[in-house]
Amino acid sequence: xxxxxxxxxxxxxxxxxxxxxxxxxxxxxxxxxxxxxxxxxxxxxxxxxxxxxxxxxxxxxxxxxxxxxxxxxxxxxxxxxxxxxxxxxxxxxxxxxxxxxxxxxxxxxxxxxxxxxxxxxxxxxxxxxxxxxxxxxxxxxxxxxxxxxxxxxxxxxxxxxxxxxxxxxxxxxxxxxxxxxxxxxxxxxxxxxxxxxxxxxxxxxxxxxxxxxxxxxxxxxxxxxxxxxxxxxxxxxxxxxxxxxxxxxxxxxxxxxxxxxxxxxxxxxxxxxxxxxxxxxxxxxxxxxxxxxxxxxxxxxxxxxxxxxxxxxxxxxxxxxxxxxxxxxxxxxx
Numbered sequence: 001x002x003x004x005x006x007x008x009x010x011x012x013x014x015x016x017x018x019x020x021x022x023x024x025x026x027x028x029x030x031x032x033x034x035x036x037x038x039x040x041x042x043x044x045x046x047x048x049x050x051x052x053x054x055x056x057x058x059x060x061x062x063x064x065x066x067x068x069x070x071x072x073x074x075x076x077x078x079x080x081x082x083x084x085x086x087x088x089x090x091x092x093x094x095x096x097x098x099x100x101x102x103x104x105x106x107x108x109x110x111x112x113x114x115x116x117x118x119x120x121x122x123x124x125x126x127x128x129x130x131x132x133x134x135x136x137x138x139x140x141x142x143x144x145x146x147x148x149x150x151x152x153x154x155x156x157x158x159x160x161x162x163x164x165x166x167x168x169x170x171x172x173x174x175x176x177x178x179x180x181x182x183x184x185x186x187x188x189x190x191x192x193x194x195x196x197x198x199x200x201x202x203x204x205x206x207x208x209x210x211x212x213x214x215x216x217x218x219x220x221x222x223x224x225x226x227x228x229x230x231x232x233x234x235x236x237x238x239x240x241x242x243x244x245x246x247x248x249x250x251x252x253x254x255x256x257x258x259x260x261x262x263x264x265x266x267x268x269x270x271x272x273x274x275x276x277x278x279x280x281x282x283x284x285x286x287x288x289x290x291x292x293x294x295x296x297x298x299x300x301x302x303x304x305x306x307x308x309x310x311x312x313x314x315x316x317x318x319x320x321x322x323x324x325x326x327x328x329x330x331x332x333x334x
Contacts, residue, residue, distance in 0.1 A: 021054035022221055027066030027075040031059050032252035034263030035177055035206065036079070037244045038102065038273070038283075042232025044243035051228040053221075059251055070096060070209060077225055080207035082106060083294045084138050086313040087304055095212040098314040100226045100284035101204030102233060105197035105272045107175045108139055108205075111183065112192040113168040119192065121147050121199055130157035130164055130172040139173075141301040142201050161186060176270055177263040195270060203294050204286065215315070226318045230283045233273055234324040237264070238331040274328075281320040288316070 028036050039057055042048045048055040058075060060066055067085065070078040071094050080086060080098060089096040110129070112118035118127065124147065131140060131154050143149050157173055164172035165187035174180065176193060183191050208226060215222055236244050245260050267273055277285040288311075295310040304310070 021049065021052055022224075023054040023056070024076040024221070024225060025056045025058055025074075026077045026225075027058045027060060027064075027069060027079060029060045029066070029079045029081060029206070031061055031254070032057075032248040033178075033255060034241075034245075034248070034260045034267070035107070035175075036248065037236040037241060037260075037264060038233025039079075039229055040232075040247045041236035041239075041241065041244035042228050044247045045232070045235060047228045047231050047235070048225075051224040053224060053228060055225075057251070067096075067209075070211060073211070076210065076214065078209045080209040082138065082203040082205050082207075083291065083313075084203070084298070084303070086207065086209070087295065087298065087308065087310055089209075090309060090313045091304060096209050097212050097215060097312075098204075098207045098209050098286075099215070099222060099318045100208040100229070101206075101286045101319075102208065102229070102284055103205035103272050104274070104276045104278050104285065105195075105270060106139070106201060106203050106205040107177050107267075107270070107272050108135070108196050108201070109174055109176045109179075110194040110196070111164065111172045111174050111179060112194065113170075114189060114192055116168050118171065118194075121194055124149055124153075124171060127153060128155055128167075128170045129153045130155055130170055132157045132159065132173060135173050139196055139201060141303065142196070142297070145297075145301060146200065177266045177272070178259070180266075181259055181262045198270075202290055204290070208284070219317070223318050226284060227321075227323050230323045231327060233283050234327050234331070237268060237273060238328055277320075280322075282323045282325055284319045284323075286314060286316055286319055 026039060032040065043055055043057060058066070066075055066078045069075045086098045117123060136154065144151070161172065161179065161183050164170050165183060172179070176195060180191055180193060183189070208229065210222055241264055245257070248260065249255050274283055277287055291310065291314055298304050299306045
């Protein structure tokens with residue numbers, strides 16, 4: 001792995017001890033977990049270093065807003081949420097830009113009990129939906145619009161699976177990479193998974209965001225961070241994830257090997273990182289068409305004015321270059 005990356009880095013004129021490393025700070029959206037695996041892999045295996053970067057990964061958490069810290073210049077790169085996050089920057093006149101979409105699919109799902117007649121989103125009418133405030137402000141707008149669900153169905157979700165486990169008639173939000181694991185462990189059953197991304201909810205997720213000033217000042221730095229992060233994700237998903245997992249557990253002692261393995265497997269199974277455009281353009285891929293499609297839906301939902309300059313929320317300049325495709329093929333023996 002180090003040899004492959006070193007060859008690429010040399011080709012870019014980045015490798016070698018004569019180059020001082022550029023120190024950058026990257027803020028994640030939560031405590032260390034497999035959903036951050038590619039970044040930790042790039043750090044643990046020396047990929048960032050080969051690209052001339054000294055990267056510090058700062059964990060997120062319930063009391064940490066890395067989006068604000070990005071705007072304040074306290075972190076250099078931030079792990080964004082969905083396209084809502086990117087559009088909100090524009091709406092609030094914050095010159096932050098999304099430069100890569102690591103998750104091609106939003107991992108958000110609805111979970112139901114097996115054997116109760118819920119096999120699709122169309123079966124949700126009349127069911128109690130446990131949704132958090134964030135979900136009501138984002139994906140609920142899509143659920144309500146597309147499937148005609150009623151707000152009266154919603155009850156608060158406290159991020160505790162116990163109420164869902166106890167009541168077969170309830171449906172709970174969650175991430176496909178985490179909540180099903182907790183339900184299997186605590187409830188003793190495998191829930192029905194309704195994947196929003198596979199039903200038309202086409203937002204990107206887990207983006208890489210950076211201030212426009214950084215792009216203007218040092219686009220090469222941005223490119224190196226994006227490319228190295230992409231290679232880290234290829235290595236984490238298709239190679240040995242152990243280096244990243246050890247760093248993740250060091251940062252987050254509550255994380256277990258079983259949870260890490262489950263989350264990584266689900267990312268692969270559902271194509272969370274590597275699917276759609278990313279299969280041809282490389283991990284992190286974005287297109288104008290997908291950005292415009294989601295924006296037009298958000299306008300219809302009444303979230304943003306139609307004249308919002310949504311295209312300033314992102315740039316395609318740093319992705320769609322096929323970075324990591326050769327490494328993926330090598331790791332898969334193709």
